[in-house]
Amino acid sequence: MNTRITLNNQVSYSIQITRVLATLSIFICHAVQIFDSPVIKSTGQLFNVGVPIFFMIFGLIFSTREKPKSTGKWLKKRFIRILVPYYIIMALVLIAFFVYDKVNGKSLLDYIMVVNFPTSVIPVEGIFERYIPGCEHWWFITDMLICYLLTPVFYKLREKFVTSKKSFLLIMFSCYIAVILTAAFILPSTLCTLIVSIFSFMIGFFFIPYIYSLKKYIFLIGIIVAVMLRILGSKYIGQSLFYNNFFAPILHQLLGISLFCVCLWLFGLLYNKLIKAKAVVSFFDKISYEFYLVHNFFFTGFFIITVFNVKLLDILLVLIISILLAWCVNLVSGKIVKLLSKPQIKD
Numbered sequence: 001m002n003t004r005i006t007l008n009n010q011v012s013y014s015i016q017i018t019r020v021l022a023t024l025s026i027f028i029c030h031a032v033q034i035f036d037s038p039v040i041k042s043t044g045q046l047f048n049v050g051v052p053i054f055f056m057i058f059g060l061i062f063s064t065r066e067k068p069k070s071t072g073k074w075l076k077k078r079f080i081r082i083l084v085p086y087y088i089i090m091a092l093v094l095i096a097f098f099v100y101d102k103v104n105g106k107s108l109l110d111y112i113m114v115v116n117f118p119t120s121v122i123p124v125e126g127i128f129e130r131y132i133p134g135c136e137h138w139w140f141i142t143d144m145l146i147c148y149l150l151t152p153v154f155y156k157l158r159e160k161f162v163t164s165k166k167s168f169l170l171i172m173f174s175c176y177i178a179v180i181l182t183a184a185f186i187l188p189s190t191l192c193t194l195i196v197s198i199f200s201f202m203i204g205f206f207f208i209p210y211i212y213s214l215k216k217y218i219f220l221i222g223i224i225v226a227v228m229l230r231i232l233g234s235k236y237i238g239q240s241l242f243y244n245n246f247f248a249p250i251l252h253q254l255l256g257i258s259l260f261c262v263c264l265w266l267f268g269l270l271y272n273k274l275i276k277a278k279a280v281v282s283f284f285d286k287i288s289y290e291f292y293l294v295h296n297f298f299f300t301g302f303f304i305i306t307v308f309n310v311k312l313l314d315i316l317l318v319l320i321i322s323i324l325l326a327w328c329v330n331l332v333s334g335k336i337v338k339l340l341s342k343p344q345i346k347d
Helices: 009-034 038-042 050-063 071-104 108-121 136-160 165-186 189-211 216-236 241-269 271-286 288-298 311-341
Strands: none
Touching: 009 038, 009 050, 009 241, 009 271, 009 288, 009 311, 050 136, 050 189, 050 241, 071 108, 071 136, 071 288, 071 311, 136 189, 136 288, 165 189, 165 241, 189 241, 216 241, 241 271, 271 288, 288 311
């Protein structure tokens, strides 16, 4: 199953821009929750499309690479890259709660250490739904690590079905519908979310390299259909089990696939113009993961920023603080990652 997408400079840069926009989309998803208007808050359901796009990006990137020679070394490298910034930020959060307790005379830190901290250290908070306050969005880390663990299996599947890609993709699509539909009515919502994340990763790994060659108007239609059905579904069957665990996730992934493919195509067309902003794009792409980890602290929990009477100004301040904090964490974690990734010299 040879991929139809090659990670040349143009495609790589298009992916970088898409990842930055996906990060901004997730930021907006959380930012709109501070408004009082139910209509504005509801737009977060659409802006949250940045999450499946993130998984699809990782899946696509790995699909363009050869199977790792050493699965153990590959997993170690990926886990170090994910967990080092994660633990640095967790330490900062615990320090912040310690200071908060001292100032306010509370015992919140004791509660966190006993009840929520263990699931964050492992980390499996995405399965047990036990989060440090303000870190509820860290379920993403659990799902991402599980996708990494499954990636070697995906490489083997790709090798096995190298001569029957159409049959393989049809089987995968059938399994996708069957599993999502079954999970929607049987499994807890957290496991449904995990399954959707894994399938988003698999869509990037197995499907996007092939469906990208379709006519681009198909993806534009996909965007319109996904948005319209999501709005209608929210109005007429919203909050039902079928809507939350089946209808909405499938439309969300349809929207993610369509937007991702349109972005790759559009940014490829505009490559010669967009390349002028490469330094800016590369900077924000480099800190996108750390930015994701930190930004929601200032919208939820005990560290909400409400400095101005105008909510848009508060959002802008959160954006600036999150960028600066993410940049600092990226610098520190980068040095630690390099240190941990050095090959050990045997005596």
